[in-house]
Amino acid sequence: MPRTRLSGRTRVLAVTVAAAALGATCYGAGVAGAHDSVPRSDKQIPNLTDVVSEIKAYYGDTVDASGEHFPSATGNYAKQVAGIEAKATAYLEREVRHEGHGHGGHAAKPAIVLDVDDTSVNTYNYELEVGFNYTPATNSAYIANKNMQAVFGMQTLTNWAADHGITVFWITGRPEAQRADTVRNLAAVGYKPAADTDHLYLKNAANPPAYLPCGATCTTIEYKSGTRKHIESLGYNIVANFGDQYSDLTGGYADKTFKLPNPMYFLP
Structure with a gap:
């Protein structure tokens, strides 16, 4: 984000x-x-x-x-991510064995939500290239011309969830202008669920959705939790929410959260 x-x-x-x-x-x-x-x-x-x-x-x-x-596939980052994914996979396996999902006894379609940067794809090379000095211009140029590699194992976990009847959504702080590049990158590194307009949510400062009362002034927590609330209003139960920032995970509207490691930056 x-x-x-x-x-x-x-x-x-x-x-x-x-x-x-x-x-x-x-x-x-x-x-x-x-x-x-x-x-x-x-x-x-x-x-x-x-x-x-x-x-x-x-x-x-x-x-x-x-x-x-x-990042190295044998490095400590990859090992830590693998441990988190193993717990998440075991949890999702239990979820798909349950016949009913949702709250209050009402069946709802199971779903998972993922952030994009450093949850689905890894920004490590970009961060080093700019000396950890993020700017919208350098970020947009990088995303337009290069594919960030998948966070180790996350495409496998995501594809497994989709294959077992769990709908996949992405909620990212990337701007709407980066939609096409984000879709291209996710597909290029092995994410099979469709990152179409119904399943990939980006920030739209010029025309914020009506379901976000804070409009273009939303904090990260307001934007992400409000979008999860919207997804659940469409008849889904978000069984798991994945993010590398606590602001990706705070605010409710998910049964369980999984925090991916990211020592490179912090977003409130």
């Missing part, structure tokens, strides 16, 4: 990796502290070069012949 506050994002990137190195388990509290406190000494600020090195080591930085960077 798009990022807009670069300085805050860079600060949180550093604090997140530093917290991980110290074995911190309360990510949310660490992020809140990053926004609310001002360092009194340089010793309280992780060295940004070291932070980037930690990120590259965690992803198992791999460089191809053209100089593109990719």
Whole structure:
């Protein structure tokens, strides 16, 4: 999803990796502290070069012949993602064995919701290419000309869900202008469910949907939870919601949430 506050994002990137190195388990509290406190000494600020090195080591930085960077399939990032996916798959297997879905005894069609960036596809190469300095212009140019690789195993999990009668939706903070490029990328890296206009939701600041009372001013949580509410109003029960940011997952309208790892940036 798009990022807009670069300085805050860079600060949180550093604090997140530093917290991980110290074995911190309360990510949310660490992020809140990053926004609310001002360092009194340089010793309280992780060295940004070291932070980037930690990120590259965690992803198992791999460089191809053209100089593109990719996470390693045997790196710690891939291993952590695989563990989360194993739990999610076991959960979905239990869900498809149940005859009834929904709330209050009313049958509803089972569905899952996925974020796009760093949940369905991996932005790692883009982040390194721009030095973790996201801008809408560089992001749009990258997405228009390159396909981001799938987050390890997520296309397999998603395709399995679709094959077992679970409808797949994507809700992304990407702008409506990136719809065609997003559809192309998802298909190119192996996602089989149709990412059509009924199943792929992007932010439309010029013409926000009527089901979002906040319109073009929605926060990420309002936009994503409001869209999930809309999906459920269409007769679906969202049995699982996948995202790499807590703002992807907060706000209800999902039976269970699965948080994918992302130490590269934080989005409130």
